[in-house]
Amino acid sequence: MARQDHPAMPTTVSGFPEMLPAQRAIEASMVDSLRATFELHGFAGIETRAVEPVDVLLAKGSIDHEVYVLRRLQARPAGPGEGEAPVEKGALALHYDLTVPFARYVVENAGALTFPFRRYQVQKVWRGERPQEGRYREFTQVDIDVVGAGSLAAHHDVEMARVMAAAMAQLPLPPVTVSVNDRRLVEGFHRGLGADDAGVAAVLRAVDKIDKVGVDGPGGVRALLAAGAGYDDARCDAALALASITGDAAAVEEGVRALGVDHPLLDAGLEGLLDVLRATDDVAATTGGRVRVAADLSIARGLDYYTGTVYETRMAGFEGLGSICSGGRYDSLATDGRTTYPGVGISLGLTRTLSALLAAGAVTVSRAVPSAVLVAVLDEAGRAASDAVAAALRGRGIPAEVSPDAARLGKQIRHADRRGIPFVWFPAAAAPQDGAAAHEVKDIRSGDQRAADPATWAPPEEDLRPRVTSVSAEVRSGEQR
């Protein structure tokens, strides 16, 4: 996860990328867009503290996450050898995802929340990866979850896919496919084939690796299935046939039933998956083809806590990046001993997605600064007049800044040009050509200059704010020729 394949961003400490202002403007506009979609769907934003007790982090989720433990610099004992105590229970560590902190938050604050509780969360997470791994150690995740107290209806599995699809359709991304599966379907299928608990676990691990290890040969999936689940050739064939099923509800139903395996858990999982697929089959149409939801029965998701629907998402042209947005249903992640809080959620890896887009030149922004207008200053005595023009523009929502110095106007125009500001305003009596008393404003891209009133003039709508644009693969390859 979060592999740092695309070092387009300044990274002077390995694994801790930073963004230049234009890059950050793109990221911020993506976060704003995501928040707007989530809020339209009634999700409340929360943030959790950056730290959790280290024993909580290690008890939950995948055991192979590296964590950063915190230590107060001044707490270092000054004893002989300058040694430190080993990590104790209760020591604090930086969270490595947003799911574990959210589960803890729900249990702690259950009395103050109403259920089903719908929340989004956009925060940085940290992983103490080994330096040589070339992965991000700090990155931003965007999570949505719905959590019930005691129970949570199945239609929320549909809702998660629809909300994240609506959110991604608003982002400057290439077309994406949300792939869906149901862990019950896979588990039930293999129980129907005779696998026991250990066999099912081995099958899930093996199927998850198809892309990496291939099907045949030593170390391939067939070998893993034989070793882990005791499968013969026929059952390996069945497992591979199941994992190869993709498409819509009809394709899934036909494909699964054709394999002739029977198990109650398979039926429950198939029903759940078909419900999600049928209720999302209009997503491609409603998003103009930007997002598609389809089944992919090879998806298992490694994390133990998923118990039903699972999601992964791939971007067209960026398949090597793996899933950018993943999640699923978890029936028992959070509990306080009396009440269990089942949930379903999806997490978008914002940093890795944006970093890949930036490195490929697949997203651009029209300028790095918010200002639509630079108000020129003819001489320092006239700065107050320029300030007044800027204030009038800001009062009507037009971002404006005042020139930092009363240099030659050509130099002030170049300053605007370097900052990407499209318009330069010449206050009354400072109009350069003819000494006219009127205010004038110049579009420095076209050179067009005309009289303007600070109380009424506005830039074209597309120039008001920095504009983020998705650049299609066709355009990118055309530019390279």
Added chain:
Amino acid sequence: MARQDHPAMPTTVSGFPEMLPAQRAIEASMVDSLRATFELHGFAGIETRAVEPVDVLLAKGSIDHEVYVLRRLQARPAGPGEGEAPVEKGALALHYDLTVPFARYVVENAGALTFPFRRYQVQKVWRGERPQEGRYREFTQVDIDVVGAGSLAAHHDVEMARVMAAAMAQLPLPPVTVSVNDRRLVEGFHRGLGADDAGVAAVLRAVDKIDKVGVDGPGGVRALLAAGAGYDDARCDAALALASITGDAAAVEEGVRALGVDHPLLDAGLEGLLDVLRATDDVAATTGGRVRVAADLSIARGLDYYTGTVYETRMAGFEGLGSICSGGRYDSLATDGRTTYPGVGISLGLTRTLSALLAAGAVTVSRAVPSAVLVAVLDEAGRAASDAVAAALRGRGIPAEVSPDAARLGKQIRHADRRGIPFVWFPAAAAPQDGAAAHEVKDIRSGDQRAADPATWAPPEEDLRPRVTSVSAEVRSGEQR
């Protein structure tokens, strides 16, 4: 700083507060408002990584900041005694403010930035305070700075005060006063009185403590001035007289000149301060009295790097909180050896400000969730129809969620009520009273229910989004009776 006086927010790990959804909605709306103001003024948003090499953090700024050092859990050596190496140069620690990382960012990326570079930055910072101190260990700061390459004009000192005043005027705060001073004025005054470098440093430290230690008696400011700067009674009187000067430009000019001290640095500082005061004397009027800018010559700011204008800000009714928004001019915080980057900036302590307001009941939000409408579901078979109503509302920017279950309508209305959602929508054919085919929408506060069309109905503007309101001290004390 950041003292945790007001534990209104859930804090299960000491010093790491978290917010309930309604509290976070207030914080997010404040951040959105601040960002909007900064962007209207042409400030670009950036974020820096959460970590810096520990030697960078300890070399800059105040030496009494406690920092959290990071260590990879898996990096622990398994050697005898389980001891750890002491902190090495290059070890990473969490940043304790946003100024040091910003200075480093500017130097590292100078080639990609245009100067003067204007940025805002809203991020969490961490301080490894001792547990018993009762201070925040994680909190959010909001910084604006303008930085030049080689030089930076004095009018940016005015701009900082004006921009932050405009920003605070949009927040749900009681009236605030931005107090301004100039370090050159204070230093020049005391050099004029005969103080040397050590004497000036002692004076600045002593004057900063007036509120804490008082004027007379052992440990008082007079004693500190005598011990640290060798001041006799007359010079102590002069120092105290200078520190007591407050008000507008006229009051400052008259008050300082009346003390009869003469020094070139005093003149430069006085001129700078008068310029800032004169250029901000309309702030009270333009902000409807919500923000006032005035001189307070007792302000010195402890940090060594300030070299000119300094700012502090106090909220009416929350004077005990100290300054909520502070900063100043620094002429040499950042340098790459060839170029020096002087700057001026202000930092707002968002967490401590909001936490104090929440604890006092001085700010409220109309609801904890974004949804303006809960669309009822009569039976699960009709969920798609309810989904369609919600989609139509969202398509016109109205936040809506669909009822989680097809419970009795009274129960669905109570669910909306518990979540603070003002409107419940009954889809066509599901209208409760008379089986009418039309959609109906009910304001559950008034009980008013009427026919409505999902394609045209909209809530009143004030119900569209959660509304954050500042509660005045008068109203608060009235409620307590």
